[in-house]
Amino acid sequence: MTNILEVKNLKIWDSRNERVIVPNSSFHVKQGSCLAIVGESGSGKSVTCKAIMRLNKAGIRQSGDILLRGINLMELSEQEMRKKRGKQLCMILQSSMRAFDPSCVVGVHLQETLVEHFGWSREEITTKMKNAMESVRLKNPIEVMNTYPHQLSGGMLQRVMIALTIVLEPDIIIADEPTTALDTVSQFEVVEQFRQLRERMGCSMIFISHDLGIVKLMADDVLVMKEGEIVENGTTQAIFSEPQHTYTRYLLSTKLALNQHFKRIMGGVSVAEG
């Protein structure tokens, strides 16, 4: 199987105080597969994904190679990189609210993004978005497009982003904790939409999540990060059944403990199980 993305010797540091955040990371994403990145808060998951997009804040520097379909993103100009973002590399954040301009209705943002990448007409965009929104079970898509972001729930906005991703058909989707800000029911629905998205488009994905239940459901491979370093990398099956590193075992044991706690207080089957 070919790799859609290869990250080699990625180093990320804060140039203001020379603090190294990620010393030396190498990993890859196989074509059509989902790689989950797990690890405690502050372990460097987000900065790693932002480094792939080349979207870390000014002051945060990076070196190494990031090959997308064999093209080294590190060597592209900012203008060339802008063309890749959205069209070939899509990022879905914890909360989509920040991705939308609060002063415009949702449809304006969708139109602008799709015109920039494809140059389609207004009508074409509306038809494509309407179909995609219906496929992620968003009712009244036209109405949604005429609504301001703050008038929609977090779960609805995430589904609008997934619908936009369906239309953009990127080579790889990077989802950074896309369900963390949602209530349990919306979480379940959004995960389901991500699963269907992968089934339908066979797209490759990097999925950051705190929730090992979701990781087990979504990912083919798992990368475990601790203090900026990759401490373990393997298939989901292997990581869950035979974790090698003490830190991975610790993560899995806390998941188990939380599950049991949940069962004790709720008296039922934990949602994270399976």
Ligand SMILES: Nc1ncnc2c1ncn2[C@@H]1O[C@H](COP(=O)(O)OP(=O)(O)OP(=O)(O)O)[C@@H](O)[C@H]1O
């Ligand atoms: N803009 C920034 N300036 C300086 N340091 C930063 C910046 N963004 C992140 N860092 C540092 O990089 C490290 C990794 O942060 P990162 O957000 O990648 O962690 P994470 O694993 O994604 O955590 P979380 O699960 O909480 O999102 C942290 O020590 C953080 O302080």
